[in-house]
Amino acid sequence: MARSLIGFMVLLLFLSTCEASPIYQPISVCHRSAALVHFSPDHGSFKSLEETYEALRTFDVLGIQKKPNVTATACRLISEAVGSSSSTPKDLFYALKANSVAKCKINDKVFQGIITRLNAAVNDASSLLDFHYSVGGLVLVKSSKPDVHLANADGIFRSVKAFSQGDGKWRYSSNNPESSAFAAGIALETLAGIVSLASSELDQSLVSTLNNDISKLFDSIEKYDNEVLYFDVMLGDGHDHQGPLATTSSIVRGLTAFAALPGNKILGLANFFLGVGVPGDAKDLFNQIDSLACLESNRQGFPLALLMVSIPLILFLPSTVLSLTKKDSLQVKVNTVLGLNPPPLTVKLVGAFTSGSKDASLVESQELGFDAGTGLHNLNNLPKSIDVGSYTFVFEIVLHKPEDEKVYVTGGQKKVPVFVTGLIKIENAEIAILGSDLGSIETQKKLDLAGQSAVSLSANHLRKLRVSFKLTTPHGLAFNPHQVLLKLRHESKVEHLFVVGNSGEQFEIILNFLGLVEKFFYLSGRYDIELTVGDVVMDNSLLRAIGHIELDLPEPPEKAPRPPPQPVDPYSRYGPKAEITHIFKAPEKRPQKELSFAFLGLTFLPLLGFLFGLYRLGVNLKNFPTNTVAATFAVLFHVGIGAVLLLYVFFWLKLDLFQTLKLLGLLGVFLVFVGHRILSYLAATSAKLKSA
Amino acid sequence: MGRTSSKEDAGALFHSLRSAYAATPVNLKIIDLYVGFAIFTALIQVVYMAIVGSFPFNSFLSGVLSCFGTAVLAVCLRIQVNKENKEFKDLPPERAFADFVLCNLVLHLVIMNFLG
Helix, strand or coil, X not given: CHHHHHHHXXXXXXXXXXXXXXXXXXXXXXXXXXXXXXXXXXXXXXXXXXXXXXXXXXXXHHCCCXXXXXXXXXXXXXXXXXXXXXXXXXXXXXXXXXXXHHCCCCCHHHHHHHHHHHHHHHHXXXXXXXXXXXXXXXXXXXXXXXXXXXXXXXXXXXXHHCCECCCCCEEEECCEEEEEHHHHXXXXXXXXXXXXXXXXXXXXXXXXCHHHHHHHHHHCEEEECCCEEEECCCCCCCCCCCCXXXXXXXXXXXXXXXXXXXXXXXXXXXXXXXXXXXXCCXXXXXXXXXXXXXXXXXXXXXXXXXXXXXXXXXXXXXXXXXXXXXXXXXXXXXEECCXXXXXXXEEEEEEEEECCCCCCCCCCCXXXXXXXXXXXXXXXXCCCCCCCEEEEEEEEEEECCCCHHHHEEXXXXXXXXXXXXXXXXXXXXXXXXXXXXXXXXXXXXXXXXXXXXXXXXXXXXXCEEEEEEEEECCCCCECCCCEEEEEEEECCCCEEEEECEEECCEEXXXXXXXXXXXXXXXXXXXXXXXXXXXXXXXXXXXXXXXXXXXXXXXXXXXXXXXXXXXXXXXXXXXXXXXXXXXXXXXXXXXXXXHHHHHHHHHXXXXXHHHXXXXXXXXXXXXXXXXXXXXXXXXXXXXXXXXXXXXXXXXXXXXXXXXXXXHHHHHHHHHHHHHHHHHHHHHHHHHHHHHXX | CCCCCHXXXXXXXXXXXXXXXXXXXXXXXXXXXXXHHHHHHHHHHHXXXXXXXXXXXXXXXXXXXXXXXXXXXXXXXXXXXXXXXXHHCCCCHHHHHHHHHHHHHHHHHHHHHHHC
């Protein structure tokens, strides 16, 4: 279990290194590893008969050795399905399809049972898929039992033909208006099966009515890049949701069954399937591999019309980037779509053109030498006329045997974009400070762009800076790279970029600081100088800091533009911000403490005066009640008033209004009660005195 | 006879007022004393405000109005307690005093809230 897991991981790792190929390359090792990854059985068996069939067919086409337990479990699944009387026609169909690859033994009695059930299914069929499974099953049985026939082939043919909409799309059933091109492929496969099962010759007129449907189907074929043909999901395809890969794949199967694929379309369709690269899921991989196998072994058709069998040959370059420095040679490979060896042939280089130009070819037409060991066609020495740059090479395949031409499709001339790279020589690199007079040179230094040295210069705004160098290709021609830039960066990180112009080989830029003062925002100081020379075909593109210059610029005037704000480190927004200085209202002028205390003392004077006045009036407490109860109430009354006043003091000091009101409520009730008692007592006493 | 100076007239008026005032009952005199005390306290606060300015104004108002308020309530009490006042003949003075106490307590609650 662990070993298989490790093996699986190794496969996955390997698969991740298989990149999508830019040009259409045939099936390779990457597809094999993908198949092993996608079709790995769960505990030795697959989830369904359909998946079993897809796995077996993919392994078979790719030449992967099946593990014995996989075949054993597949056979078990198949025999279960064919033996059980409750299997649907769909199960039988896929079981028989899987069996055509696995070749398990099924005994005659079981076969008889299958034939009866499928015949019954054909008669009961009402939808396109019903017909497809039952007729397809019978076709597969016929390969083991050649005497299987279909009664009433005419009638069944007509029933299936009735599903056609006439515009290339077919419906799935008569009461469902949804139609698709995918269904067209299924229908064609089914009809081919009916033709092969017919006990007597079918009415040819019936079959020829199909030509109209097939031509309508081809009308809807999509083109891409002049090389790729495919069938896309057409507008109005109901809930089918089959992508272009599944749709094209189904149509290829159908047309192959009828041998109705025209030779001129085969290469385009093959390019489509190869262009998918390595698909990401099992179904896509099966569709791709199965379709390519159909295209390759196109012989299995019926001689309805001419025997149109064409096997496409794919020409590709393992590497489209050739380096003059490493003395790479041009290598071309030709394979069939499934990566098998082609018939004996020669590859001719018909011409080479600079990309985008319509000038004559730079090379003469010549043949490439063939190395039988590696299977590569080589051109060992690139012609002298090929310098660095991007080219379009045109190749042609010439088959050795004339009879192969009827079998194989070469696709005529093939254009391949090729990049030729090399070392660009940079010579006479110099940097100089020029004076204001014409031609006067103040400082001149040689630049060593290959090394690490840095120059140090200084200038003021009246001077000019000149940088110059020469670029030549390995063959000595002038070279104009994509990027030649000079950058000056100030210490405050403000940058200025200039493009270096050229005339032929000589590149030169002169920065006149007098005119650039405003562009530099009047910033004086140290500027770092950086030179960039780059192109896709340069082996030695460079981006180098060549030194620095101390610039002395005049002071900025009033309205000078400020330098743009430099980008702030994005994480600094999470750091502490600047301190905020609040502006408060200036506090009111308060009086001096002594004055306030003096007046506080003064405020108590009237109180003293009041108390003195009371004394002078002869106030006394003679009328205080002597009765204990009354006296208690009297005391409580005064205590109560005192408590309320104390509460007010606390209110001012620390309590809030709600707390005060709560307590006041309690005290108030107490006070009212007590006060009422004592005052009513006093009133009663004085009334008694008055009446007495 | 008609040559009595205004000064002498003022002096005679003052004396007659004084003697008449001496006849008022003691409890009314206590209340008058209390009113005088309250007014004087208010005047001192006004003088203080005049010296140092009216910040904080709510405190000044609170202090002054407490004095004036309690003075007014005392005047009401005096009216109700005065036996010569026929209007309040049937009102027992204890009741008037209870009203006076209650109203003062409410006044001082409001004052303390406004004092700040």
